[in-house]
Amino acid sequence: MITSLVMTAISASDSVSAGIITFGTGSNQFNMDFTTIGSPGNAADTTGTPNPAGAVSYTYQMGTYEVSEDMITKYNANFGTANSLVITKDTRGVNKPATSVSWNEGARFVNWLNTSTGGVAAYKFTTNGVNDNIALWSVSDTGYDPANLFRNSLATYVLPSMDEWYKAAFYNPLTSLYGNYATANGLEPTKVASGTVANTAVYGGQSGPADITLAGGLSAFGIMGLSGNVWEWDETESDLNNNSGSSSRGRRGGQWAESFSGSLKSSRRLGNTPPFAGSNVGFRVASLSSSAAAVPEPASCMVWSVMGLAGWWYRNAKRGRSTFSAFWGVRGE
Numbered sequence: 096m097i098t099s100l101v102m103t104a105i106s107a108s109d110s111v112s113a114g115i116i117t118f119g120t121g122s123n124q125f126n127m128d129f130t131t132i133g134s135p136g137n138a139a140d141t142t143g144t145p146n147p148a149g150a151v152s153y154t155y156q157m158g159t160y161e162v163s164e165d166m167i168t169k170y171n172a173n174f175g176t177a178n179s180l181v182i183t184k185d186t187r188g189v190n191k192p193a194t195s196v197s198w199n200e201g202a203r204f205v206n207w208l209n210t211s212t213g214g215v216a217a218y219k220f221t222t223n224g225v226n227d228n229i230a231l232w233s234v235s236d237t238g239y240d241p242a243n244l245f246r247n248s249l250a251t252y253v254l255p256s257m258d259e260w261y262k263a264a265f266y267n268p269l270t271s272l273y274g275n276y277a278t279a280n281g282l283e284p285t286k287v288a289s290g291t292v293a294n295t296a297v298y299g300g301q302s303g304p305a306d307i308t309l310a311g312g313l314s315a316f317g318i319m320g321l322s323g324n325v326w327e328w329d330e331t332e333s334d335l336n337n338n339s340g341s342s343s344r345g346r347r348g349g350q351w352a353e354s355f356s357g358s359l360k361s362s363r364r365l366g367n368t369p370p371f372a373g374s375n376v377g378f379r380v381a382s383l384s385s386s387a388a389a390v391p392e393p394a395s396c397m398v399w400s401v402m403g404l405a406g407w408w409y410r411n412a413k414r415g416r417s418t419f420s421a422f423w424g425v426r427g428e
Contacts, residue, residue, distance in 0.1 A: 114156070116382075118208055123169040127208075129156035129382050130317045132263050139258075140265065140273040143361035145335060149261040149273065157255060157263040158379040160307040161320050161327065162204070165189040167196065170204055173211070179223045180207075185374055190306040192325045192377040198344045198369035199226045201254055201328055201378040208252040208380065217250035226370050228340040245330060245337045255381040257331035257345055257364075264322070264348070265361045267315040275360050277314040277321035277348070283356050284322055287311060296323035298359060301351040304375075322359040325350050325377040333366035343368055350375040 115126045135154050139147030164184055171181045182200045184193045196204075203225050206216040215238055219230045231244040238247035246253055255263070264277035274281015278294045285292075286299030289309040296311040297304065297320070304310070310320035321327070326346045333343035343366035349358035352375065357363060367373070 118166075118211060119169050119173065123172045125166050125169045127166070127380065128159040130159045131156050132259070132316055134266070134268040134271070137262065137266060137271065140261070140361065143261065143265065143273065144364045145257070148361075149258055149266055151258050151262050153383075155259060156382040156384075157259070157316070157318050158381065159318055161192040161310070161325060161377050161379045162196075162201075163189065163307050164191050164193045167193045167204065170207060173207070180225045182225055183372070187303060188306070190308065192304050192307050192310075192320070194304070194325055194377045195372045195374050196377060197226050197372040198254075198328045198367075198378075199228060200372070202229060202369075205250075205252050205254055205380060209250050212251075214251045215247055215249040217247050217253045218245065219247070226372075228369055230340055231338065243337050245332075251382055251384040253381050253383060254328060254330040254378060257329045257335065259381050260321075260327070260329045260347065261361070263316055263318050264314055269315065273361065274315070275362075276356070277318070277359070278312055279315050281315070284311060284359070291319070296320075296349075296356075296359060297351050298323035298349055298353040298356065300354050304351045304377075320379075321348050323349050323351060323353070325375055326365070326373065328376065328378040333364075341368065346376055 115128050117124055117126050119125055131154060132151070133154050136152050137150060139150035141147050164186065167182050167184050174180050180203055182196060182204060185195045202218040203220070206218055209216055219232050219236070220227060221230045229245065232239045232247055238249035240246060240248040265273045265281070267274060267281060276282060276284055278284045278296070280294055282294065284294055284296035287295040287297060288301045289297060289305035291309060291312065293312040304324050307320065310324040311322065313319050314321050327348045329345040329347065331337060331345050332339065333345055345364050345366055347364045353359065
């Protein structure tokens with residue numbers, strides 16, 4: 096019975112999000128949906144790649160969906176077609192994920208999200224080309240963070256760090272455990288071309304990416320498309336040092352044409368130089384401001400109450416732990 100309640104809760108949470116933020120003006124406005132990633136201070140996963148990964152000491156928000164072509168088009172409209180900050184992308188459809196967007200272009204987009212809403216740019220560019228590499232923030236810069244020379248500590252919108260992305264994808268806040276895949280139960284997803292059914296993902300040799308709101312089931316936190324659809328940039332250097340503007344950056348999650356699920360797993364992280372723009376690589380945005388969070392809808396209160404009941408059941412069913420872990424597809428404690 097409790098298993099049925101848990102799965103119902105996960106399904107119901109599909110419609111729950113932290114908040115919707117509007118960017119741009121007039122006909123160039125667009126909305127971005129954010130979901131809160133709570134459980135601050137969670138332990139790291141020691142079985143994925145890199146190792147350890149996923150420990151985040153603070154609450155933040157993750158874009159519920161990948162950045163779409165329409166969002167990039169409306170960003171571009173703020174500059175004019177001849178401007179050096181115009182981002183190039185593939186043109187599959189307005190609701191398709193924006194691909195052939197480099198890390199540098201994603202960082203430019205994120206900077207505009209900040210500055211267009213009166214905030215501070217996340218990344219330091221000292222040249223005007225949209226695909227030029229960043230400079231490092233220095234001790235003389237306001238917002239300098241010695242622990243991350245890429246990111247200004249005063250910025251609200253950022254590319255998700257390796258740990259922020261990993262946690263949103265693989266951590267289950269109900270069990271405090273990590274799954275192998277970014278699915279609600281942590282298990283290998285079923286292959287689909289599009290849709291929102293739980294524990295599915297867009298991969299397996301599909302003909303192209305799905306719309307960002309039809310990119311498979313949600314992660315345990317309620318994020319779509321972290322497994323499959325398109326590869327996604329993370330902010331962090333491949334070597335995790337964040338000390339070179341030109342060094343390789345991480346990307347992960349797999350994409351629609353993958354024949355097998357291996358590239359979707361928590362053990363798989365690739366890298367490319369920041370000017371690289373692949374037709375199967377996109378990105379999403381994270382928010383570090385509590386202003387992105389909204390009061391939960393009544394449905395979400397019900398969802399988390401049910402999941403809390405499931406958590407009570409779990410804590411009081413240690414003798415059945417192996418069965419429970421197999422059901423959730425989790426590793427370690």
